[in-house]
Amino acid sequence: MGTYPAMSEGTNPDDRMSPEEIRDRLRRRAVFLRELAEARELRKRVTPRRARHERVREAVRMRTFRAN
Template identity: 55%
Template sequence: MPDGAQQKRGGPDPQEPDPQETDAQRRRRRAQFLRELHEAKALRDRVQPRRVKAARMRQAMRMRTFRW
């Protein structure tokens, strides 16, 4: 596959950092991602309360059996 065809299909490699991207831009994108992730988890918790309760119970059991 020629290089030109690959650039048309997928564009730049998402794993490769953009050389012009500054640390501030990277932190801004990361903060946005974490906000969206937190929002998605909160939504999932609201629509699946039984699963959330079970997860809380498992976490409580882990904390009770943890030895310092």
């Protein structure tokens, strides 16, 4: 169908990348994840009520899937 190989073929995009490209990709991913975590922490500080409601909803979700 498309130009991309099927997932079942076992091809990994990292196989076609040079070590420098892999390092750069991992560095950018680390920066992104760090900024995402920072944004979440900032959101919790700026909107404590929303954060509290989010924690309560998360606790309810976790209780829902707990085995007895």
